[in-house]
Amino acid sequence: MTLKLHCFGESGNSYKAALALELSGLDWEPVFVDFFGGATRTPEYRQLINELGEAPVLEDGDMRLSQSGVIQQYITDRCGRFGGADEAARYEVLRWVLWDNHKLSSMAGMTRFLMNFLAEDKRPHEVIAFNQGRLTTAYGVLDAHLAGREWIVGDDITNADLSCCGYLYYPEPFGFDRTAWPNIDAWLTRLSETPGWKHPYDLMPGNPSDRA
Numbered sequence: 001m002t003l004k005l006h007c008f009g010e011s012g013n014s015y016k017a018a019l020a021l022e023l024s025g026l027d028w029e030p031v032f033v034d035f036f037g038g039a040t041r042t043p044e045y046r047q048l049i050n051e052l053g054e055a056p057v058l059e060d061g062d063m064r065l066s067q068s069g070v071i072q073q074y075i076t077d078r079c080g081r082f083g084g085a086d087e088a089a090r091y092e093v094l095r096w097v098l099w100d101n102h103k104l105s106s107m108a109g110m111t112r113f114l115m116n117f118l119a120e121d122k123r124p125h126e127v128i129a130f131n132q133g134r135l136t137t138a139y140g141v142l143d144a145h146l147a148g149r150e151w152i153v154g155d156d157i158t159n160a161d162l163s164c165c166g167y168l169y170y171p172e173p174f175g176f177d178r179t180a181w182p183n184i185d186a187w188l189t190r191l192s193e194t195p196g197w198k199h200p201y202d203l204m205p206g207n208p209s210d211r212a
Helices: 012-024 044-047 068-079 086-114 125-145 160-162 182-192
Strands: 003-007 028-032 057-060 064-065
Touching: 003 012, 003 125, 012 028, 012 068, 012 086, 012 160, 057 068, 064 068, 068 086, 068 182, 086 160, 125 182
Parallel strands: 003 028
Antiparallel strands: 003 057, 057 064
16 A cells, blocks of 8 residues: 655655655655645644644555654654664664754754745744754754764664754755765765655655745
8 A cells, every 4th residue: 555645845854754755665655735825724634634733644544643753663664674773773763863853853944944934024033043053053963973974873774864864955044054064964965875865855745946
């Protein structure tokens, strides 16, 4: 049965799930969520797709899952990949997924949204500056951890990598210059050279150019 991922191209959290699906070899297809058209705020979406009013959402028959980290774990359980080589590694992967959700992706996603998807006169510049300061700390943590490593945990791609990269390939500016972080830069290059990797705007429907 084909897995269905409710997603949209601008969403880094959707990208985490979509990239995991694409690299897993599982049969899947994207279902476009018109986030910028208000789809996730409708009663129909909250009743039929996700009561939290968020994307991504994975459908597998009668199973419906939301939250990117949960979806990634489900993909791991289905395909046997990305979860870590042993028990210690599995907990380490989870540690980095939770760190990313709290310290990196949450700040990057919000900052990118405020800087690119709000009207210029509505952008809260003090909030943006505060978020960018927190992001600089997060980049430093990740860059230091990747020194001498190819992947965040162990010797192969795991959900830690697929989570932490979620917003870092997007072209819209939010204060991230990958050349300033050489270990992150090399890691992102390795990941993008993995067979099957796709850019978020090539992997999922939805692109800022659609609304230009």
